[in-house]
Amino acid sequence: MHIHTIYEDEDLIVVNKPAGLLVIPDRFNNDLPSLNKLLEAKLKQRVWVVHRLDRDTSGVLCFAKNETAHKYLSELFQQHKVTKLYAALVQGLVTPESGRIETPIAEHPVVKGKMVVAKKGKPSVTDYRVVEQWPLFALLQFQIHTGRTHQIRVHMQSIGHPVVCDELYGDGKPFFLSSIKKKYRLSEKEETERPLLQRLALHAYRLSFPKADGKEIVAEAPLPKDIAACVNQLNKWCTQAS
DSSP: OOOEEEEEOSSEEEEEEOTTOBSSOBTTBTTSOBHHHHHHHHHTSOOEEOOOOOTTOEEEEEEESSHHHHHHHHHHHHTTOSEEEEEEEEESOOSSSEEEEOOOEEEOSSSTTOEEEOTTSBOOOEEEEEEEEOSSEEEEEEEESSOOTTHHHHHHHHTTOOBTTOTTTSOOOOBOGGGTOTTOOOOTTOSSOOOSBOSOOEEEEEEEEEOTTSOEEEEEOOOOHHHHHHHHHHHHHSOOOO
16 A cells, blocks of 8 residues: 655655555454554654544645654644644535634443543634535534544534544435435436545544754645545535525
């Protein structure tokens, strides 16, 4: 599997994580490939995990290449001195078009691996802004100020706009062109319609932070092809909402 490197120096490496790839090995299924092991094989050295993305989330991810850098970067993340920007397709007409969600998040009391908004949860802060709005969907930019598990997904579900294709917090349905193109017809070669997107429509597109020597690292990854294809079709077939 090819892993695209966005930035690399003697202390760290920033890559564009593909959707569907674990960041670290799954303790329940060690046979699945993981990004840290693929990078170690590529670099022929150990790498340290600094932060994580969900398996189905794509985008910018940073790893340390030595213990000193790992300690420094980990402290940056803990002190919220890293700017993390995400993009996601969500369901519905989002109003207001920008805002802050500050609902605390806790582990689900029954369902393992799922999170919920809860008064006694950990403080969680997500800023959002509508980039493009269509009648049934919206493309949003997010900046998260805390690093809770599934934070964007939980917060968007809590305000009634789950991320598209989210099996845990939404309906999990794939994104089909027929859902937005009124007179959609299958081609003669097709027996069934292929979805434009069938994974979580969430992408980490920008990461910025200062290195110990003061150098500012800014790493970006454009929208992946599957999410971009949905945006293109929405622009083509949907009249923008006022």
